[in-house]
Amino acid sequence: MSKKKIIKIISVIVGVIAVFIIGTLITYNVMLSPVSKDTTSITFEIPYKTTSIEVLESLKDSNLIKNVTAAKIYMKLNKITNIQAGIYELNKAMSTGEILKSFKDGKVIDDEITVTFVEGKRMPYYVDMIAKNFNYSSDEVNALLTDKEFLNELITNYWFISEDILNKDIYYPLEGYFFPDTYNFRKEASLKEIVLTLINGLAKKLAPYKKEIENSGYSVHQILTLASIVELEGVNDESRSGVASVFYNRLKDGWTLGSDVTTYYAVKKDFSSELTKEDLDTCNPYNTRSNCVTALPVGPICSSGLESIVATINPASTDYYYFVADKNKKTYYAKTQSEFNAIIADLKNQGLWYVYN
Incomplete structure (x- = not known):
């Protein structure tokens, strides 16, 4: 093989490697870039003893970073080994680097308020809780929760929110999409920030069950x-x-x-x-x-x-079509209407029938 041919082959190989490296770097930088231009504040909590990978996965589930692997590489290259627990004020216009730097520097929120939302409540409860704990009226809260532009943003940004919420027969578009839990908010949190925190709570819970x-x-x-x-x-x-x-x-x-x-x-x-x-x-x-x-x-x-x-x-895998609970919170199941009626009669005879007050 001639010297010229060898040089040509080496040049091609070097060129391919260079293209690969450049392409990888471009992809890496894109993956570290902000998710969007939306500067709306989002409260993000890192509980004590949360691992780095758990933090990154939570950021991804909350649509605050694009890629977990790229973020892990960034942390390794920049020697970010200490992420401080606490409440942070983030937004989707922040790059992965900016977010991780704020964690490293421990830029936590001091002026926070803790609010607990309980299970099984309807949307008016959430509206009242937000109005009671923050400087917003119920009308202002309802206005955001029914704003078509805002709802369409949510449909675009969250994998679990679809156009089903826009059905005209639905009383409250976001009913069922707020996760009941205890949250920490900035005292001066915007309405949008509060709502996104509640939705992000659901995002984190649903993520492991997506498939x-x-x-x-x-x-x-x-x-x-x-x-x-x-x-x-x-x-x-x-x-x-x-x-x-x-x-x-x-x-x-x-x-x-x-x-x-x-x-x-x-x-x-x-x-x-x-x-x-x-x-x-x-x-x-x-x-x-x-x-x-x-x-x-x-x-x-x-x-x-x-x-x-x-x-x-x-x-559970059953062949039951009926259920009823007694006053001691024990649940009974039946396959047929007659079996169901017999259970009810038996509970009444035993004084176990639950009577609503």
Whole structure:
């Protein structure tokens, strides 16, 4: 082989390597660039003893960084080994480097407020809690929660939020999309920041179950809808997977769910009120006690806890179509209406029948 040919081959190899290196560097820098130009503040919490990889995965789930691997490489190259726990004020216009530097420097928020949201509550509860704890009126909160531009931003930015929330029959577009938990906020947090924190709470909880949801045959919206019913119908965490299985069996066979809690939501009554026959027969996209709805309601009826969501994603395998709980919170299951009626009669005879106050 001539010297000229050898030089030519070496040049080609060097060129290919150079192109690969340049391409890799460009990709690396793109992966470290900001997710968007949105400068809206987002409260991000790093709990004590959280590992670096857990922090990076949480950032990715919250749509604050583009790529976990690129972030890990950045940390190694820049010798970022100490991430301080605390509450940080971030935004999507920050690069991965800027975010990680703020963690390294420990730029935590001092002026914070802690708010606890409980499971099984409807959207008006969240509106009231936000208005009560921050300097916003209920009207201002509701205005943001129904703003079409904001809702479309959420649909674009979050894998689990779809156009289902824009259905005109839904009472509150984001019902069921706030995760009930204890959060730390800046005292002067913007409304958008508060709402995104609640949605990011759900994002973190759903992330480990993304593939299971995608393989379930149900949309995320449907999963959250059924989970909200399981949240209110299940008397404790142990009963939720069984309750979920009953509803899945009914859906599979084209039955109505027959859930009173959906009727309460449909007619906008709280659980201290009694349902009338007119309420039960109301033809409403939420009311599964009527014959108008033989599938899932149009949307969630409350915000579910993690146990109800997991039970809905991974229900028990049963052939039951009915359930009832006694006053001691023990749940009984039945395959037929006659079995169900017999259980109720037995509970009443034993003084175990649960009576709503």
